[in-house]
Amino acid sequence: MRYDFSVTDKKWQDRWDAAGIFKAQDNSDKKKFYALVEFPYPSGAGMHIGHIKAYSSLEVVSRKRRMQGYNVLFPIGFDAFGLPTENYAIKTGIHPRQVTDNNIKHFTEQLKKVGFSFDWDRVIDTTEESYYKWTQWIFLKMFEKGLAFRDTAFVNYCPSCKVVLSNEDSQGGKCDICHSDVIQKSKDVWYLRITEYADKLLEGLEKVDYLPNIKLQQVNWIGKSTGAFVNFSLKGADETLRIYTTRPDTLFGVTFMVMAPEHPLLEKYRNRIANVKALDDYKEICSKKTEFERTQLVKDKTGVRIEGISAVNPVSGKEIPIFVSDYVMMGYGTGAIMAVPAHDQRDWEFAHKFGIDIIQVIEGGDISKEAYAGDGNMINSGFLNGLSNKKDSIARMIAYLEEKGIGEKGVQFKMKDWAFNRQRYWGEPIPIVHCPKCGMVPVPYDELPLRLPKLTNFEPGQGGESPLARIEEFVNCSCPKCGGKAKRETDTMPQWAGSSWYFLRYIDPHNDKVFADRQKLDYWLPVDWYNGGMEHVTRHLIYSRFWYKFLYDLGEVPVDEPYAKRTAQGLILGPDGDKMSKSKGNVVDPSDVIKVYGADVLRVYILFMGDYGAATPWSDNGVKGVKRFIDRFAGLTDLVKGTGVTPELESSFHKTVKKVTSDIEELKFNTAIAAMMTLLNEIYDKGSLTKDEMLTLTRLFCPFAPHICEEIWESLGQTGFASTAEWPEYDESKTVDATVEIAVQVNGKLRGTVTLSADADKDTAFAAARANEKVAAFLEGKTTVKEIYVPKKLVNIVVK
RNA sequence: GCGGGCGUGGUGGAAUGGCAGACACGUUGGUCUUAGGAGCCAAUGCCUUGCGCGUGUGGGUUCAAGUCCCACCGCCCGCACCA
Numbered sequence A: 001m002r003y004d005f006s007v008t009d010k011k012w013q014d015r016w017d018a019a020g021i022f023k024a025q026d027n028s029d030k031k032k033f034y035a036l037v038e039f040p041y042p043s044g045a046g047m048h049i050g051h052i053k054a055y056s057s058l059e060v061v062s063r064k065r066r067m068q069g070y071n072v073l074f075p076i077g078f079d080a081f082g083l084p085t086e087n088y089a090i091k092t093g094i095h096p097r098q099v100t101d102n103n104i105k106h107f108t109e110q111l112k113k114v115g116f117s118f119d120w121d122r123v124i125d126t127t128e129e130s131y132y133k134w135t136q137w138i139f140l141k142m143f144e145k146g147l148a149f150r151d152t153a154f155v156n157y158c159p160s161c162k163v164v165l166s167n168e169d170s171q172g173g174k175c176d177i178c179h180s181d182v183i184q185k186s187k188d189v190w191y192l193r194i195t196e197y198a199d200k201l202l203e204g205l206e207k208v209d210y211l212p213n214i215k216l217q218q219v220n221w222i223g224k225s226t227g228a229f230v231n232f233s234l235k236g237a238d239e240t241l242r243i244y245t246t247r248p249d250t251l252f253g254v255t256f257m258v259m260a261p262e263h264p265l266l267e268k269y270r271n272r273i274a275n276v277k278a279l280d281d282y283k284e285i286c287s288k289k290t291e292f293e294r295t296q297l298v299k300d301k302t303g304v305r306i307e308g309i310s311a312v313n314p315v316s317g318k319e320i321p322i323f324v325s326d327y328v329m330m331g332y333g334t335g336a337i338m339a340v341p342a343h344d345q346r347d348w349e350f351a352h353k354f355g356i357d358i359i360q361v362i363e364g365g366d367i368s369k370e371a372y373a374g375d376g377n378m379i380n381s382g383f384l385n386g387l388s389n390k391k392d393s394i395a396r397m398i399a400y401l402e403e404k405g406i407g408e409k410g411v412q413f414k415m416k417d418w419a420f421n422r423q424r425y426w427g428e429p430i431p432i433v434h435c436p437k438c439g440m441v442p443v444p445y446d447e448l449p450l451r452l453p454k455l456t457n458f459e460p461g462q463g464g465e466s467p468l469a470r471i472e473e474f475v476n477c478s479c480p481k482c483g484g485k486a487k488r489e490t491d492t493m494p495q496w497a498g499s500s501w502y503f504l505r506y507i508d509p510h511n512d513k514v515f516a517d518r519q520k521l522d523y524w525l526p527v528d529w530y531n532g533g534m535e536h537v538t539r540h541l542i543y544s545r546f547w548y549k550f551l552y553d554l555g556e557v558p559v560d561e562p563y564a565k566r567t568a569q570g571l572i573l574g575p576d577g578d579k580m581s582k583s584k585g586n587v588v589d590p591s592d593v594i595k596v597y598g599a600d601v602l603r604v605y606i607l608f609m610g611d612y613g614a615a616t617p618w619s620d621n622g623v624k625g626v627k628r629f630i631d632r633f634a635g636l637t638d639l640v641k642g643t644g645v646t647p648e649l650e651s652s653f654h655k656t657v658k659k660v661t662s663d664i665e666e667l668k669f670n671t672a673i674a675a676m677m678t679l680l681n682e683i684y685d686k687g688s689l690t691k692d693e694m695l696t697l698t699r700l701f702c703p704f705a706p707h708i709c710e711e712i713w714e715s716l717g718q719t720g721f722a723s724t725a726e727w728p729e730y731d732e733s734k735t736v737d738a739t740v741e742i743a744v745q746v747n748g749k750l751r752g753t754v755t756l757s758a759d760a761d762k763d764t765a766f767a768a769a770r771a772n773e774k775v776a777a778f779l780e781g782k783t784t785v786k787e788i789y790v791p792k793k794l795v796n797i798v799v800k
Numbered sequence B: 001g002c003g004g005g006c007g008u009g010g011u012g013g014a015a016u017g018g019c020a021g022a023c024a025c026g027u028u029g030g031u032c033u034u035a036g037g038a039g040c041c042a043a044u045g046c047c048u049u050g051c052g053c054g055u056g057u058g059g060g061u062u063c064a065a066g067u068c069c070c071a072c073c074g075c076c077c078g079c080a081c082c083a
Helices: A005-019 A049-067 A083-092 A096-114 A129-144 A168-173 A194-207 A212-222 A248-253 A264-268 A276-288 A291-296 A345-354 A390-404 A518-524 A540-553 A590-597 A599-608 A620-639 A647-665 A669-686 A691-701 A706-715 A762-771 A773-779
Strands: A032-037 A071-073 A148-158 A163-165 A183-192 A224-235 A240-245 A256-259 A304-312 A319-324 A336-339 A407-413 A432-435 A439-442 A476-478 A485-488 A529-532 A565-568 A739-746 A749-757 A784-790 A794-799
Touching: A005 A096, A005 A599, A005 A706, A032 A049, A032 A518, A049 A071, A049 A096, A049 A529, A049 A590, A049 A599, A049 A647, A049 A669, A083 A096, A096 A590, A096 A599, A129 A148, A129 A439, A129 A540, A148 A168, A163 A183, A194 A212, A194 A224, A194 A540, A212 A540, A212 A565, A224 A248, A224 A390, A240 A256, A240 A336, A248 A390, A256 A345, A276 A304, A276 A319, A336 A345, A390 A407, A590 A599, A590 A620, A599 A620, A599 A669, A599 A706, A620 A669, A620 A691, A620 A706, A647 A669, A647 A691, A669 A691, A691 A706, A739 A773, A749 A762, A749 A773, A762 A773, A762 A784, A762 A794, A773 A794
Parallel strands: A032 A071, A032 A529, A256 A319, A529 A565, A739 A794
Antiparallel strands: A148 A163, A148 A183, A224 A240, A224 A304, A224 A407, A256 A336, A304 A319, A432 A439, A432 A485, A476 A485, A739 A749, A784 A794
16 A cells, blocks of 8 residues: 555544544543653743653553553643743743743644644643642642741752752752752742651552652652761750761760751850851851852861860760861751761761761771771670660660650651742742731632733842732732731742642643542542653652642542552663754754654654663664555555455464563563564565454554554545554464474584474473484484473483 | 663664574665665674684573673763761
8 A cells, every 4th residue: 555644644633633532531431541641841942852752652552542442541731831931031022921822832733743642622731820720729728738838948049040949950969950050048938848748758659650760769869767866965055966867876986076067056156156257267168169069079078176165975975076067968967967987988087187086886897997887796885885786776775865865766858848939930929928917828719820910021130039029019919818918929839830730630621610520530540650751750750749649638639649650761862872962963853754754653663763761862764664664564455365364374463462462561662563573574475464464453553653554444444443443352372383493402502493393292302302413413422411391492402 | 979770793672591683774685777865585693614602701500691699890870978
C-alpha cells in the first residue's frame, strides 16, 4: 500500500477527534486506567523533542489499555504560570495572558500533529481563574491548619531574578531559572510546612511502585536522621546551647562547640562577648559568600573563638571553648554542634587548625592522621567504656541524657520547609489580607478567585517587591474580619503551586462548585501510572505528594498516595551525544521530523532509539531506518492472500504478540518494535500472509503508529477504528516451537548445534549431541566426567 | 566525600547464570536504473583462519559468567561541611 502521511495523519487525527474515541467516561462499569504525564510549561520555543518522548510511553500504554477494554483517562494541560513568560512580557511588553494563550495554542497544534490520544475535553491551564481559584482554596486550607505561615529567615535569594527561591529551586547554589549564584538573605517569607509531612512522605514510599532510583532520591532528599538533642550549659550566658547529634555516645570526646554565624544567641549575648569586633568581621565575610562558595570550598576551615562565653561538657564537666564557623549551617539541626574531633573529619580539621584537644572515645584508626569514623570499643567514656555496639552505646547515652534532663532522642530531616512566595506578577495571588488590627486574615472562600489585576508594567520593584505592590486598588482593601482598612499580600505563589494538584482537576475539570466531584475522585484515583522526568523527582513529585496527603488528611481525597506507579524517561541527546541546547546548535525540532517523515516515524523512532529510561543520542539515520520499516509495514498489504492462519508463521505471530504485550508494560519499547521488525522480515521471507494476520499486526502496531494502522485497517475493509479494535490475544501453547536448535558444548565451549524436538529427554539429547561430527572430534579419546542438559537450550559434555 | 547507575562491534543498542552482539544504523559487494542519497539481494565482532581471541582491567565462584562475588580503572547522575 502506498500512502501520503501528509494527508493520512491529518485525516485520522480529525476522525478520532470527531468520533471522540479518546474521551474518558466518568460513569463507566469498565475498569479504569488513569495515565498521567507531566504537563508542559508552554514556552515560546514550542515543543521540545523531549516532550514527545516523555508522553510517548504512556501514549502507547493508554492506547493498548483502551484496546484491552479499559476506560482510560489520559489527559493533558498546561503549567503556565512562571518566570519565563513574565520575563518575555517584560522584554516585549506583551501581556503574559496573551503570551500564554499564544503558546498554548501553538503547543496544542503541535501535540495534535503527533497524534497523541489525549482527552482534549479535559485540558487545563493553571493560569485560568477557574483553575487557580482552587489552588488558592487549597492554600487557604493550609493556612487554616497552620501549614502556610510567614517567618523571617535566611532564604535563598536570586539577585538577578529578584526572587526568593526554595531549596529545591536553588540546588547547587545556582538559581534554577537564570543560573546566577544564589545568595542568603534574611527575609520575611511565606512557607509551607512540608516538614510536617516528612515522615508521611517517607513512609508512603513503601507502598508505591516507583522506580527504585526515584524512591531513593526522594528518601535522600527527605534525609531523615535519628540522634539526640543535647543542651550544653554555658558559662557567661543564662541559657543552654542546644545541639543535634547523630552520635550522642561520643559526648565524652567533645572538646569544643561550633555555632553557625547566623545563630541568634550571638546577637542576644552580643554585649557579653569580648571580641565582638572579630566576630562581626567574620560574620560579614560569611554573609558575602554565596551558598555555592560556602558549600564548595570545603578544604580550609575558618572560624573565630568566642571570648567571654564557654560551654561545659555535661559528662566530663570540663569547660570547653565555643567557636563560630561557617562549616556549621543555620538551616540544619539547631545551627550549633558539639565537635568530636577524634571521630568527625570536619571537627578534626578544625581542631588541628585551632590547636584544640582531640580525645579518642572509639577504639580504632589513627587519629593523629585523620578522624576515625568506624566502629570499635568505647574508651575514655566513663559508663560507656567497653561497649562495642554503636546502637547500645547510643541508647545508653540517650537514656542518661533523658534521665538527667539535659537532652533527648531526636529526629532531623534534611528537607526544609518550602519557601512559597515570589515577588513576581505571573503567579497565583496569595489570598491573604494584612490587617493592622487582626493580623493576617484569609480572603473569604466565596471571594475566590482573588484575581490577578491587569498590569502593563511587569518589572519587579526596585526593593525586590512584587509589581502588584504598585497597584493601589489591589493593595488597599478592607479587612474581611473587622472591615477596617487593610492591605493585601502582594506576593504570588511559585510555579510549583499549580502543578501540585493538577492531576486532581483533570478528573473533573469544569466543576465550579468543588475542585473535583468526590464520586469522580473515588472512581479515578489513584493515578495508575505517572511518567515524567528525573529532574522533577525532588521537587514536583515531593510537593504534589505533600499537597495530596494534606487533602487526604482533610478527607477530600480517597486514598493516601496519589500515584500508584512512577517511571521516568531518559533524555534525548543531540546527534553529537551532548545535551541538546540552542547554543550548541544540536537541537532537533519534532515539527521538522513530522514534516519530513510523518508522525508515525517520529513516534516509533523515539521509542526504538534505545532503552526508554536511558539518555540516547538522536540519529537522523536511525529515523530513516524507521521510515523504511513503516513503509515495509504498509507494503505488507500487498502480500495479503486469503484468510485464517499461515502455518509457518503461526508460532511467530503468537510469540510476537506475547512479547509486544509484555514489553509495553515494562517500557521496553525498543525490543517490542524489534520483535515486530523480526516478524516482518520473516513474513517477507515467506512471501505472503493472510488478511487475519495482517489485521492482527495492524492492531499490535496501532499504539505505536496509529495513523498508518488506521489507514491499513480501513483499506482492508474494516469498519470502525483500529484504535478501538480489540488488542490481539496470544495462545501460550502456540508460542513454543515443536523443534528447537540447541547448543552443544564440550567443556563449556560451543562445538556445534543439533535440532531436537522440544520435549526431547536427556538421553535423546546426548545421543544426538554425540552423533554430531564436530562434537565427536572433541570427545575422541576423552572420558566423560559430567553431562548437563538444559532442555530447549543446550547440552554440555564435560570431559577429561 | 556520600549514595545510585553504567562500561558489550564502526554507531544506537539486545541477551530469566545457558549459542554474546537480537533489532536497527553504518559500511562493502551485487541487482535494477539515464541516474541513485530510492528499492531489492548478500556479507559484515576481531585476528596471526584455529582446539584462536572477544562484553573496561585483574582475580574468584560455576559444568557454564556480559550477567554472581572481590579488588581496581573510567564515565554518568543525584546529594553534598546534614553534625
